[in-house]
Amino acid sequence: MMSRPDPAKRKPIVLYVDDESSNRIVFQHSFEEEFQILLAEGADEATMLVSQHPVEIVVTDQRMPGKSGMDLLETIKSSHPRIIRMVVTAYTDLEPILRAVNEGLVARYLMKPWDYAELRGALHWGAEVFHASEEDAVLAARVLKTERMATLGTLAASLVHDLRQPLSYMRYNVERLVQLRPAVAGMKRLLEAAPDALSKEEKKAVGALSTEFDDLAADINSGTVLISDLLRDLASWISPARVEGARVQEAVHVIRFAASLCRTVTQRARVGVTYEGPERIENVSIEASELTQILVNLITNGAQAIESADRPGGTIMIRAKVEGRQVSISVSDDGPGMPPETVEKLGTLFFSTRAGGTGLGINQCFRLVSRAGGDVRIESTEGEGTTIHLHLLKAFDG
Numbered sequence: 001m002m003s004r005p006d007p008a009k010r011k012p013i014v015l016y017v018d019d020e021s022s023n024r025i026v027f028q029h030s031f032e033e034e035f036q037i038l039l040a041e042g043a044d045e046a047t048m049l050v051s052q053h054p055v056e057i058v059v060t061d062q063r064m065p066g067k068s069g070m071d072l073l074e075t076i077k078s079s080h081p082r083i084i085r086m087v088v089t090a091y092t093d094l095e096p097i098l099r100a101v102n103e104g105l106v107a108r109y110l111m112k113p114w115d116y117a118e119l120r121g122a123l124h125w126g127a128e129v130f131h132a133s134e135e136d137a138v139l140a141a142r143v144l145k146t147e148r149m150a151t152l153g154t155l156a157a158s159l160v161h162d163l164r165q166p167l168s169y170m171r172y173n174v175e176r177l178v179q180l181r182p183a184v185a186g187m188k189r190l191l192e193a194a195p196d197a198l199s200k201e202e203k204k205a206v207g208a209l210s211t212e213f214d215d216l217a218a219d220i221n222s223g224t225v226l227i228s229d230l231l232r233d234l235a236s237w238i239s240p241a242r243v244e245g246a247r248v249q250e251a252v253h254v255i256r257f258a259a260s261l262c263r264t265v266t267q268r269a270r271v272g273v274t275y276e277g278p279e280r281i282e283n284v285s286i287e288a289s290e291l292t293q294i295l296v297n298l299i300t301n302g303a304q305a306i307e308s309a310d311r312p313g314g315t316i317m318i319r320a321k322v323e324g325r326q327v328s329i330s331v332s333d334d335g336p337g338m339p340p341e342t343v344e345k346l347g348t349l350f351f352s353t354r355a356g357g358t359g360l361g362i363n364q365c366f367r368l369v370s371r372a373g374g375d376v377r378i379e380s381t382e383g384e385g386t387t388i389h390l391h392l393l394k395a396f397d398g
């Protein structure tokens with residue numbers, strides 16, 4: 001078994017390598033109580049310190065003038081293979097980091113600027129693994145291997161998290177483009193009224209725009225929906241850390257937006273989507289991107305259910321209500337409903353009765369809603385339809 005180093009024993013020795021002196025000072029100041037800190041401003045100095053002291057952990061910045069952090073770790077790996085190697089880096093250096101993690105060069109990868117609690121945890125973990133490797137090299141190797149997987153998971157989680165934001169801009173922008181659609185017809189008419197106002201090339205472009213606009217917007221829309229679905233699935237696997245204090249500023253906008261994202265599915269199923277409730281619902285405690293995902297899941301499920309029952313002309317009704325701190329949003333469909341055995345299994349990962357279904361949707365809803373402090377209730381009657389109720393909370397302050 002691994003054990004924490006006995007506090008009576010000497011502190012674990014950590015070598016921190018960074019060319020910026022302010023970073024070195026902060027590092028030393030943050031961790032000197034629990035660890036014996038050695039500082040180096042570059043790879044050469046670090047290599048020298050490693051040969052002079054029984055270093056247990058090396059934490060290095062990736063970008064440094066001269067030898068990079070990765071080169072340094074490579075040197076240390078061959079001269080002192082047991083030292084636990086960690087790197088601090090920014091996204092721009094992603095490719096070499098991935099390679100390094102895969103090759104076992106780096107045990108832990110930390111994002112810049114580092115977070116005190118995360119780095120402290122990593123250092124304690126590193127000291128434990130180092131001592132475990134004294135007692136049981138096989139166990140230590142296994143721990144390091146598992147850790148590599150975890151590192152890749154962390155990396156994926158931060159990527160997913162960071163991709164969401166540009167993606168949601170794109171989605172809003174596509175929506176805006178669709179709103180601007182009348183401008184295309186207008187331009188064409190103007191051109192007909194004043195055929196000489198534009199050059200030949202401009203005329204051609206206006207003509208092309210008027211025929212291609214709808215397809216272009218629809219393609220961008222399906223592309224972003226696809227990417228966001230992929231991210232959603234990935235996120236549900238790696239479960240990125242929850243952002244504290246997340247809130248939707250105005251939920252009705254999100255409801256309408258989610259409905260617009262489902263247009264392809266609802267139109268194909270010939271399903272109308274209606275909203276009934278207040279015009280504005282402010283400050284709901286959940287992330288906008290999460291509420292969007294939840295609603296997209298539910299609306300899509302409803303439309304797919306109606307379509308599978310081959311009952312065109314069905315409807316999906318989204319209702320919202322605010323009572324004190326409670327915000328209730330429900331999505332109802334008049335599709336085929338579900339037998340009680342199915343309702344019972346809802347939320348189980350990979351449970352799906354749909355050809356081509358992955359069975360992630362409802363599970364995702366359960367997880368996101370409960371993480372936001374809310375809950376989900378399901379009502380379904382065979383032959384009549386299904387209603388999924390989301391109970392969320394108003395964010396208090398502001």
Ligand SMILES: Nc1ncnc2c1ncn2[C@@H]1O[C@H](COP(=O)(O)OP(=O)(O)OP(=O)(O)O)[C@@H](O)[C@H]1O
Binds near residue numbers: 302336347386
């Ligand atoms: N509104 C609904 N009406 C009838 N059945 C539903 C409804 N919503 C969900 N279901 C049933 O619950 C199952 C699980 O739904 P869930 O959204 O989790 O997965 P999926 O739709 O099958 O796949 P995914 O959403 O991952 O593409 C569905 O396969 C379907 O049998």
Ligand SMILES: [Mg+2]
Binds near residue numbers: 297301360
């Ligand atoms: Mg689904």
